[in-house]
Amino acid sequence: MDLSPSPLAFEMRKKVEHFFETEILPRDPEWRREVHENGNPWPDFLSELRAKAKSQGLWNLGLPMLDDSDPGTRLNNLEYTYVADVMGRLGWSSFVFNCQPPDVPNAEILQQFGSPEQKERWLVPLLNGEFRSTFAMTEPAVASSDANNIETTIESDGDHYVINGRKWWTSNASHPLCKFAILVGLSDPEAERGRGHTMVLIPTDTPGFIVERTLSVFGAKDITTPHDQVLFDNVRIPKTNLLGTEGGGFLIGQARLGPARIQHCMRMIGHGEVMVRLMLERARDRVAFGKPLQSYSTVQEWIAESRLELEQCKLMLQKTAWLVDNFDNKAARREISMIKLAVPRAYSNIADRAVQVFGGMAVSDDSPFASAVASARVMRIADGPDEVHLRTLFKLEQFAAKDEPALSPSYLRGPGNSFLE
Numbered sequence: 001m002d003l004s005p006s007p008l009a010f011e012m013r014k015k016v017e018h019f020f021e022t023e024i025l026p027r028d029p030e031w032r033r034e035v036h037e038n039g040n041p042w043p044d045f046l047s048e049l050r051a052k053a054k055s056q057g058l059w060n061l062g063l064p065m066l067d068d069s070d071p072g073t074r075l076n077n078l079e080y081t082y083v084a085d086v087m088g089r090l091g092w093s094s095f096v097f098n099c100q101p102p103d104v105p106n107a108e109i110l111q112q113f114g115s116p117e118q119k120e121r122w123l124v125p126l127l128n129g130e131f132r133s134t135f136a137m138t139e140p141a142v143a144s145s146d147a148n149n150i151e152t153t154i155e156s157d158g159d160h161y162v163i164n165g166r167k168w169w170t171s172n173a174s175h176p177l178c179k180f181a182i183l184v185g186l187s188d189p190e191a192e193r194g195r196g197h198t199m200v201l202i203p204t205d206t207p208g209f210i211v212e213r214t215l216s217v218f219g220a221k222d223i224t225t226p227h228d229q230v231l232f233d234n235v236r237i238p239k240t241n242l243l244g245t246e247g248g249g250f251l252i253g254q255a256r257l258g259p260a261r262i263q264h265c266m267r268m269i270g271h272g273e274v275m276v277r278l279m280l281e282r283a284r285d286r287v288a289f290g291k292p293l294q295s296y297s298t299v300q301e302w303i304a305e306s307r308l309e310l311e312q313c314k315l316m317l318q319k320t321a322w323l324v325d326n327f328d329n330k331a332a333r334r335e336i337s338m339i340k341l342a343v344p345r346a347y348s349n350i351a352d353r354a355v356q357v358f359g360g361m362a363v364s365d366d367s368p369f370a371s372a373v374a375s376a377r378v379m380r381i382a383d384g385p386d387e388v389h390l391r392t393l394f395k396l397e398q399f400a401a402k403d404e405p406a407l408s409p410s411y412l413r414g415p416g417n418s419f420l421e
């Protein structure tokens, strides 16, 4: 297993880092003003930056199945880890490279399961960065971490489907550029478990697609990726909007989540790196009780523990990416669950330590730490709560051991219990 950067990954990291330092970072004050103060979900200068990044091939980097004819540069999952951490340094920078969720995982679905007509209508503009998309699975009425509970109905009516139900956390639905949703619904209530759900494509201007409200996350609204509650009220779509096969929705869902989790996690690691550097600088410069904070062993340990966790996570994540590249999502199932657990925990620990090092400033919006704490908390729920991943891990552990011979009794003996002989 070789986790070192390929020549392409090396080159792209240098280019992305340069673009980030020279084009993105200097515009951050403008971003804050436009987006956070004026509530603009898509500032004009973002479109300019995107056009520039695209013209340099710094585009669609998070799509290992990119065709040669598509815009951008194809990187595999491992190669992408070498640029995703740079994008993670500032929350909005992945937009510049068209690497933002949920558009990337939605594009992956279309690449794998879209018909030629669907690709032409939805995938091509998504890859060109002309519009955005949303993914509608979670429902307020049922425990949606168990996808079998999803109740929104997809009923057949001649050559159309009719969709009824309410979704929430439909991230991006009310964004002005969002043109379609990928929806998971129940098409056959009688089918065996895992076979009754289907995915369909729904244009957001279809009558009956109603955004009811935008939810806040720990008190704040996400302006660039609003988290919405959407009512699907007798939404009629042609059957040509079916993705894959009827009843094949979960199969598609599994294909979607592996790379998406790797990408989320690598961005978190990139931001974890930023927080460690900020802690170091603060601990060097801030003086309390006559000494810089860095001379206190607690602060030293917080920074050292953070490095330890980041390195462990980075390696685990790159191993996961390598497994997906060289085998598939299924072969990396255990690792995907492990990174989904380990990275948000590490990120949360680092954000929490940074809050302590920075004191009062850290809990306000004057610093990035308050929103880091909130994102870390969210990541323990979104894309599957911790408990579901722990359950998967336990089952895989149990499965791996099931055909193994029982361990020798020697392993259970301490040095002094020879009476068992």
Ligand SMILES: Cc1cc2nc3c(=O)[nH]c(=O)nc-3n(C[C@H](O)[C@H](O)[C@H](O)COP(=O)(O)OP(=O)(O)OC[C@H]3O[C@@H](n4cnc5c(N)ncnc54)[C@H](O)[C@@H]3O)c2cc1C
Pocket: 102, 135, 136, 137, 138, 139, 142, 143, 144, 145, 146, 168, 169, 170, 171, 217, 227, 378, 381, 382, 383, 384, 385, 386, 387, 388, 391
């Ligand atoms: C910011 C944000 C963005 C999101 N974006 C999207 C999106 O774009 N599209 C979308 O469809 N969804 C999205 N989600 C929804 C997210 O994926 C769900 O919230 C998540 O899957 C959990 O489902 P639930 O909220 O219904 O919780 P529930 O299923 O009700 O689970 C609640 C709790 O029950 C416990 N639990 C559940 N199963 C088990 C188990 N097997 N063992 C032990 N305990 C268990 C866990 O503690 C869990 O946290 C987003 C969520 C957030 C917060």
